[in-house]
Amino acid sequence: MHTNEHTQKAETFIVPIGPQHPALREPGHFEFTIEGEIVTAASVRLGYAHRGIEKGTESRNWVQNLYMLERICGICSHIHATAYCLGVEQLAGVEAPPRAQAIREMVAELERTHSHLLWLGEAAHEAGFETLFMYAWRDRETVMDILEALTGNRVNYSANLLGGVKYDVTGEQASKIEQGLDYLEERTRHYLDVVTSDPVFIQRTRGIGVMTAVQADRLGVVGPTARASGVVRDVRVEAPYAAYTAFPITPVLAQAGDLEARFVVRLRELFESYGVIRRILANLPPGELVLKRMPRRIKAGEAISRVEAPRGELFYFIRSNGSDTPDRVKVRTPTLCNMASVLTLTVGRHLADVPMILVGIDPCFSCNDRGLVLKRGADHEHWTWDRLRQIGLDYYAGERGSGGVGGTSISPAPLPPCPPALLTGMHV
Amino acid sequence: MISDLTTLLFFPGGLSMLLAGMAFTWLDRKLLARLQNRLGPRWFQPLADMVKLLAKEEVVPAGVNRLLFVGLPVVALAGALTAVLYIPLWGLPPAASFPGDLVVTVYLLSLLTLCTGLAGANSGGRFSLLGATRTLTQLFAYEAPFLMALMGPALVAGSWQIALITAGINGRWLLFTQPIGFLVALIGLMGKLEMPPFDAPEAETEIVAGALTEYSGRGLALFYLGRSVEMVLGLTLVAAFYLGGLSNPVAFLLKTLGLLLFIAIVQSLMARLRIDQTVGLWWRYGALLVLLQWLVLWGGRWL
Amino acid sequence: MTELSQTIQTAVSLLTPYAQTVDYPATNRADLGVGVADLVTAVSTLHESNWGYLAAITGLDCGLESSELEVLYHFCAGAAVVTMRVKVGKETAVVPSICPIIPSASFFERELSEMLGVTVAGTPNTARLFLPDNWPAGVYPLRKDFQPEMINGR
Numbered sequence: 088m089h090t091n092e093h094t095q096k097a098e099t100f101i102v103p104i105g106p107q108h109p110a111l112r113e114p115g116h117f118e119f120t121i122e123g124e125i126v127t128a129a130s131v132r133l134g135y136a137h138r139g140i141e142k143g144t145e146s147r148n149w150v151q152n153l154y155m156l157e158r159i160c161g162i163c164s165h166i167h168a169t170a171y172c173l174g175v176e177q178l179a180g181v182e183a184p185p186r187a188q189a190i191r192e193m194v195a196e197l198e199r200t201h202s203h204l205l206w207l208g209e210a211a212h213e214a215g216f217e218t219l220f221m222y223a224w225r226d227r228e229t230v231m232d233i234l235e236a237l238t239g240n241r242v243n244y245s246a247n248l249l250g251g252v253k254y255d256v257t258g259e260q261a262s263k264i265e266q267g268l269d270y271l272e273e274r275t276r277h278y279l280d281v282v283t284s285d286p287v288f289i290q291r292t293r294g295i296g297v298m299t300a301v302q303a304d305r306l307g308v309v310g311p312t313a314r315a316s317g318v319v320r321d322v323r324v325e326a327p328y329a330a331y332t333a334f335p336i337t338p339v340l341a342q343a344g345d346l347e348a349r350f351v352v353r354l355r356e357l358f359e360s361y362g363v364i365r366r367i368l369a370n371l372p373p374g375e376l377v378l379k380r381m382p383r384r385i386k387a388g389e390a391i392s393r394v395e396a397p398r399g400e401l402f403y404f405i406r407s408n409g410s411d412t413p414d415r416v417k418v419r420t421p422t423l424c425n426m427a428s429v430l431t432l433t434v435g436r437h438l439a440d441v442p443m444i445l446v447g448i449d450p451c452f453s454c455n456d457r458g459l460v461l462k463r464g465a466d467h468e469h470w471t472w473d474r475l476r477q478i479g480l481d482y483y484a485g486e487r488g489s490g491g492v493g494g495t496s497i498s499p500a501p502l503p504p505c506p507p508a509l510l511t512g513m514h515v
Numbered sequence: 516m517i518s519d520l521t522t523l524l525f526f527p528g529g530l531s532m533l534l535a536g537m538a539f540t541w542l543d544r545k546l547l548a549r550l551q552n553r554l555g556p557r558w559f560q561p562l563a564d565m566v567k568l569l570a571k572e573e574v575v576p577a578g579v580n581r582l583l584f585v586g587l588p589v590v591a592l593a594g595a596l597t598a599v600l601y602i603p604l605w606g607l608p609p610a611a612s613f614p615g616d617l618v619v620t621v622y623l624l625s626l627l628t629l630c631t632g633l634a635g636a637n638s639g640g641r642f643s644l645l646g647a648t649r650t651l652t653q654l655f656a657y658e659a660p661f662l663m664a665l666m667g668p669a670l671v672a673g674s675w676q677i678a679l680i681t682a683g684i685n686g687r688w689l690l691f692t693q694p695i696g697f698l699v700a701l702i703g704l705m706g707k708l709e710m711p712p713f714d715a716p717e718a719e720t721e722i723v724a725g726a727l728t729e730y731s732g733r734g735l736a737l738f739y740l741g742r743s744v745e746m747v748l749g750l751t752l753v754a755a756f757y758l759g760g761l762s763n764p765v766a767f768l769l770k771t772l773g774l775l776l777f778i779a780i781v782q783s784l785m786a787r788l789r790i791d792q793t794v795g796l797w798w799r800y801g802a803l804l805v806l807l808q809w810l811v812l813w814g815g816r817w818l
Numbered sequence: 819m820t821e822l823s824q825t826i827q828t829a830v831s832l833l834t835p836y837a838q839t840v841d842y843p844a845t846n847r848a849d850l851g852v853g854v855a856d857l858v859t860a861v862s863t864l865h866e867s868n869w870g871y872l873a874a875i876t877g878l879d880c881g882l883e884s885s886e887l888e889v890l891y892h893f894c895a896g897a898a899v900v901t902m903r904v905k906v907g908k909e910t911a912v913v914p915s916i917c918p919i920i921p922s923a924s925f926f927e928r929e930l931s932e933m934l935g936v937t938v939a940g941t942p943n944t945a946r947l948f949l950p951d952n953w954p955a956g957v958y959p960l961r962k963d964f965q966p967e968m969i970n971g972r
Binding site: 132 | 843844846847849871872873874876877878879881890892894896897899901920921922923924925926929933945946947948949950959960964
């Protein structure tokens with residue numbers, strides 16, 4: 088038993104949230120010191136979803152990296168790939184065709200829709216509003232279906248290629264997307280109404296976790312979290328990339344800076360997304376999807392690529408030494424910027440508000456924890472599908488046989504310590 | 516002697532009550548699920564849960580008072596099952612009755628909450644302790660208004676004995692003359708059962724499972740059963756007091772189920788209240804409104 | 819002069835007293851070499867004149883044959899990105915903390931020190947942010963001489 092539990096006098100009562108906790112969808116560790124129900128101090132420890140991706144990029148070629156970086160995050164996968172592609176194209180001195188750029192933007196906005204609706208459900212769940220959670224996620228299926236129809240995948244769409252995109256939009260798909268957007272628009276309007284008028288829900292959001300514009304600026308927050316505090320920080324507007332010059336969006340702002348403002352900003356952003364997707368579908372530039380020639384080796388140099396992920400500004404620094412692998416890929420995700428605000432905003436609030444404030448920044452721990460632990464034993468570097476399947480079969484055979492843990496007939500190799508190895512395995 | 520044992524062990528107490536509790540729990544979960552656009556559990560799910568939990572090992576955390584840890588769930592369930600005897604289940608007259616049994620029943624119904632709180636405090640874990648604090652805080656919030664709401668019909672009938680109260684209001688639907696009392700009683704029951712929006716004591720996104728975080732196996736099963744039984748008892752009490760007293764079992768069951776539907780709808784409509792908001796709600800509105808209703812009752816000399 | 823280049827020029831002119839080198843790798847970027855000693859003054863100059871925000875701190879290992887690490891402080895204002903490039907020796911990798919000026923740099927500095935072994939002098943929190951607790955001391959994963967065997971201790 089932990090010693091603290093006996094000395095839980097007054098101020099040293101620490102509530103650990105995570106690494107495994109129902110409030111967290113992904114592992115992270117927070118410690119909130121509370122007095123009664125009021126939080127007096129907060130700290131965070133990340134890294135539970137560390138997979139060695141930044142280091143991993145150094146040993147994979149430019150094309151392989153695209154697929155690995157896309158897997159940094161399951162929600163905003165496309166935007167990671169887009170940031171990387173734009174950076175590499177910048178280094179190589181090429182530019183993807185206009186049609187490809189427009190499709191990139193469209194998929195990015197569809198992804199934002201899916202991410203924001205997912206967030207809405209999750210935030211509702213943190214507030215104990217299970218009905219909104221269930222409905223938001225039901226409607227999110229619409230955009231998931233659209234993405235699947237478009238790219239064949241519900242997540243990790245793999246739409247990007249260096250120098251273009253893989254998938255075109257057919258007329259049939261376009262009308263399907265239009266239909267889906269009509270439905271989503273109607274639903275989003277309803278949800279906006281719910282979060283701004285439901286009296287019980289408002290009690291949990293209005294005036295909670297207030298961050299002023301000055302604070303937001305000082306804490307360096309990005310994305311919808313910043314925009315809800317009236318700070319215009321949107322890469323799509325400030326530094327348009329892909330096709331955002333041809334198909335611009337208007338930044339959505341709110342001034343209140345509380346949780347309700349974060350709901351309103353994210354939901355109103357969805358209307359922007361729907362609008363821009365419709366405009367792209369109507370005016371999709373003709374032409375090629377991908378460049379005829381994309382160099383395998385990238386000229387030496389450094390590039391910075393900034394894009395607006397659903398959670399805020401995503402920052403890529405890519406350095407090439409002229410070979411077929413990058414020298415350094417640095418990924419700075421929006422969650423890292425916003426995380427500090429959670430620690431600041433929760434102090435002085437009720438413990439019950441903590442999950443709400445945390446979810447208010449839409450944290451993505453996988454994005455955050457790219458990092459390390461790359462174990463390259465020759466033995467289990469590549470796990471092919473057949474091998475995985477065989478291990479599964481052996482495992483269950485062993486379990487039935489011994490009636491217990493079934494350890495005997497499992498392959499002696501330990502389970503793979505690092506997903507990147509798994510990922511390359513999938514591409515072999 | 517045999518008939519006493521039957522009353523205690525089979526009907527209306529004991530086994531039949533446990534089954535009824537599980538049936539009501541299932542219906543509550545199913546209704547809530549359908550209202551939330553989910554499929555919900557199959558009809559035998561609560562039974563399956565109980566069988567599974569009872570068959571599992573009960574893990575007792577190190578450093579707790581073992582007797583309390585194991586004993587509290589038993590006391591909680593026993594309290595709820597004892598209350599069964601004084602309550603006009605299925606519209607039938609209560610199995611036992613004595614002057615003032617209303618107060619005893621309300622006390623027995625609170626025993627579960629009290630045991631939950633004590634169990635949390637005894638478990639020693641942080642989530643349990645926070646959950647226990649919240650459970651007991653919430654107890655102090657809804658208990659008085661709930662009791663006051665049940666007293667409305669008692670005043671009308673001029674008795675503290677449940678059997679006499681139900682007889683006294685026979686046929687009259689006090690729902691229409693005492694709407695506030697009805698609402699406070701029903702919503703107080705939701706607080707008692709820690710249903711949304713009053714589920715702060717077991718808010719999973721903050722304190723995992725609250726006071727019962729450390730419980731597993733048998734202890735958890737007994738607490739769940741206690742809560743299921745209490746749901747049936749509470750609904751019966753409200754139905755008997757506010758929806759026309761005793762009547763034939765089928766009609767009475769329908770009334771009870773109607774109340775359950777109402778509870779399910781309220782649950783699905785609301786986000787979770789913070790514990791301070793819960794307390795504020797009960798004392799600022801619940802208690803005051805019931806007092807106001809008492810004044811009206813007094814003005815009309817119990818109507 | 820476009821608005822973009824004006825923004826960049828503002829930053830460059832603010833930083834000229836501290837810049838050892840000035841480079842324009844792209845139309846929206848300026849890259850300034852800054853000495854370790856000047857870093858804090860340079861950052862506070864930029865910060866005090868409200869130019870942009872700190873977007874990231876990147877640590878770079880210049881390669882096995884090089885004895886230097888580079889620490890890049892990226893500041894963004896609109897589309898403009900200004901990078902301050904600080905070179906430090908691998909053996910004596912110490913940079914001053916900029917947290918007193920920009921508190922939100924704390925996470926970036928923690929990441930920098932655990933990933934590249936750059937000691938950030940005066941940073942408020944030196945606890946590990948990403949790496950596991952049992953990660954061996956003195957092993958920095960983003961250095962080029964990093965070998966996986968270093969973690970296993972075998």
